[in-house]
Amino acid sequence: xxxxxxNAEVYAPRPLGRxxxxxxxxxxxxxxxxxxxxxxLPDLEIVDGRGHLILPGFVDNxxxxxxxxxxxxxxxxTPEIVLTDLTLAGVTSVIGVLGTDCVTRxxxxxxxxxxxxxxxxxxxxxxxxxxxxxxxxxxxxxxxxIVLIDKLIGVGEVALSDHRSSQPQKExxxxxxxxxxxxxxxxxxxxxxxxxxxxxxxxxxxxxDIADTSEIALPQFLPTHxxxxxxxxxxSIGYALAGGHVDMTTSTTPLFxxxxxVKCSVALRRLLDAGVPSERISFSSDGQGSLPDFDERxxxxxxxxxxxxxxxxxxxxxxxDEKIPLETALAxxxxxxxxxxxxxxxxxxxxxxxxxxxxxxxxxxxxxxTVVARGRLMVRDGEPLLFGTFExx
Numbered sequence: 230x231x232x233x234x235x236n237a238e239v240y241a242p243r244p245l246g247r248x249x250x251x252x253x254x255x256x257x258x259x260x261x262x263x264x265x266x267x268x269x270l271p272d273l274e275i276v277d278g279r280g281h282l283i284l285p286g287f288v289d290n291x292x293x294x295x296x297x298x299x300x301x302x303x304x305x306x307t308p309e310i311v312l313t314d315l316t317l318a319g320v321t322s323v324i325g326v327l328g329t330d331c332v333t334r335x336x337x338x339x340x341x342x343x344x345x346x347x348x349x350x351x352x353x354x355x356x357x358x359x360x361x362x363x364x365x366x367x368x369x370x371x372x373x374x375i376v377l378i379d380k381l382i383g384v385g386e387v388a389l390s391d392h393r394s395s396q397p398q399k400e401x402x403x404x405x406x407x408x409x410x411x412x413x414x415x416x417x418x419x420x421x422x423x424x425x426x427x428x429x430x431x432x433x434x435x436x437x438d439i440a441d442t443s444e445i446a447l448p449q450f451l452p453t454h455x456x457x458x459x460x461x462x463x464x465s466i467g468y469a470l471a472g473g474h475v476d477m478t479t480s481t482t483p484l485f486x487x488x489x490x491v492k493c494s495v496a497l498r499r500l501l502d503a504g505v506p507s508e509r510i511s512f513s514s515d516g517q518g519s520l521p522d523f524d525e526r527x528x529x530x531x532x533x534x535x536x537x538x539x540x541x542x543x544x545x546x547x548x549x550d551e552k553i554p555l556e557t558a559l560a561x562x563x564x565x566x567x568x569x570x571x572x573x574x575x576x577x578x579x580x581x582x583x584x585x586x587x588x589x590x591x592x593x594x595x596x597x598x599t600v601v602a603r604g605r606l607m608v609r610d611g612e613p614l615l616f617g618t619f620e621x622x
Contacts, residue, residue: 230254231270232604237278237589241579242285242559250283252585255604260581276599276609278589282555285563285577286321286586286602289537290570291386291423291453291476291513294325294342294353295334298519298532300393306330307534309342310517312349312607312617318514318538321586321602322352322567322576326386326423328518329393331359336367340380349617350602352576352584356423357381360388362397364405371405375412375420382570383421384409386453389435391427392527399435406445419570423476424452432464436473447473451569453513454478456491462499469505474569477561479543480515480535484522494546497561498553507557511566514540545595 232252239245239260251259267273292315296307315323323346325339336357343353357374358364364384366374375381384405388394406422413420424436433452440447447468453476455465469475477493486492491499493512500510516537522530540562547558567577574584589599600608607615 230604231273232276232601232606233264233267233273234276234278234283234587234589237281237283238592239283239579240556240559242556242563244556245579248283250579250587252601252604255585257579257581257583257585276589280592281589281598282592283579284559284588284590285579286588286600287319287540287562288322288566288572288577289315289320289514289516289540289562290324290511290566291326291478292323292516292537293328293518293535294323294346295338296517297328297330297334299330299333300519301532305519305532306333307517307519310537311620312346312351312615313613313620314516315346315351315537316600316602316607316613316615317597319541319588319597319600320351320537321588321600322572324382324570325353325355327359328386328425329360331361331365336365340378343380345618350605350607350615352572352574352586352603353380354382354570354572355380356383356385358384358387360386360391360393360425361395362387362401362405371408372412375409375418376416382418383413383423385421385423385451386425387422388425388427390429390431391425392429394425394427399438402435403439403443403445406439406449410445410449413571417571420449421451421570422449424450426452426454426457426461428458428461432461433468436468437471447471450474451476451511454515456493456496457485459489459491462491462496466500466503466505469500469509470503474509474511475500475505476511476513478515479512479539480518480520481539482520482533485520492546493543494551497547497558498551501553501557507560508565508568510561511569512540512543512561513566541597548595
């Protein structure tokens with residue numbers, strides 16, 4: 230099947246001007262103006278992109294695809310994600326994580342869910358482990374798991390500076406990072422160690438200490454939730470300027486923002502103003518993760534749930550409210566996370582030969598209108614065309 234998208238302005242994420250894009254199977258086969266063989270292709274479907282921008286499909290690099298949480302007992306275990314939770318949000322590539330619960334949820338289930346999402350039309354991977362150390366690798370060794378299991382592309386999310394973490398020592402985290410790094414070299418994967426940061430006073434100190442006292446550099450880690458409070462965010466600026474990558478969480482609540490959480494669009498403006506290059510910054514949704522609220526003694530007060538549909542509004546706000554160029558803001562949910570994790574198929578980029586993952590947004594409202602994942606129309610004119618296996622169409 231062939232799909233031709235015509236007359237749209239392309240951001241790859243850099244601006245390429247008006248282009249037509251021909252998709253053959255799962256790949257972008259041609260880009261240019263006035264496709265010459267239009268009349269000769271069988272089964273050619275045409276999408277008129279006039280009045281739209283074509284963007285790379287979004288990469289959400291931190292999603293609890295089988296649910297998460299449980300901090301308020303069993304009833305607060307959040308549900309699995311479904312296909313349209315992602316496609317309507319413009320997400321075409323997702324990286325699944327566990328979180329607090331490594332008792333009733335397991336890496337094996339995470340891999341199975343990643344495969345299910347892939348069968349339904351997206352691209353999906355998973356990270357090995359949870360908040361807790363030591364990890365529970367399938368083979369008995371972190372390095373072997375990442376090298377031999379295709380869907381495992383790194384480790385995480387390991388928790389630091391949080392009362393829910395296993396309070397790991399530096400040596401524990403260092404050994405995991407070293408194993409993941411070697412596995413990445415052997416397998417061609419990213420091998421990133423995703424690190425959950427809580428509100429504790431340690432902040433990013435352990436990661437700085439590892440970089441200062443070993444051969445493991447800061448880019449081996451991806452600390453996340455760094456906008457959760459003003460002090461941690463300020464520390465993240467120094468971390469990024471020192472060469473590290475930083476990840477901001479887009480799912481939030483009015484209460485969290487009132488208590489000092491830094492809105493992602495504002496965080497991006499401040500990071501860029503401080504001199505941090507956009508390729509070191511990513512946004513992720515924490516989708517399907519619980520967003521628990523604790524009192525000053527660590528007692529559970531209540532929770533809400535993260536949503537993947539929070540990532541694009543923050544990028545849009547960065548453009549509209551913070552006056553950040555679209556190509557710069559767009560990188561934090563496309564090329565930056567895709568390149569750091571070394572996702573195959575040139576995820577996060579629009580170019581000939583890349584996987585055909587595209588999002589069309591209205592060029593005035595910047596609302597998501599059409600989504601293509603691996604060459605298939607998933608959403609058209611704001612309405613889902615394909616549903617997950619157990620979704621009600």
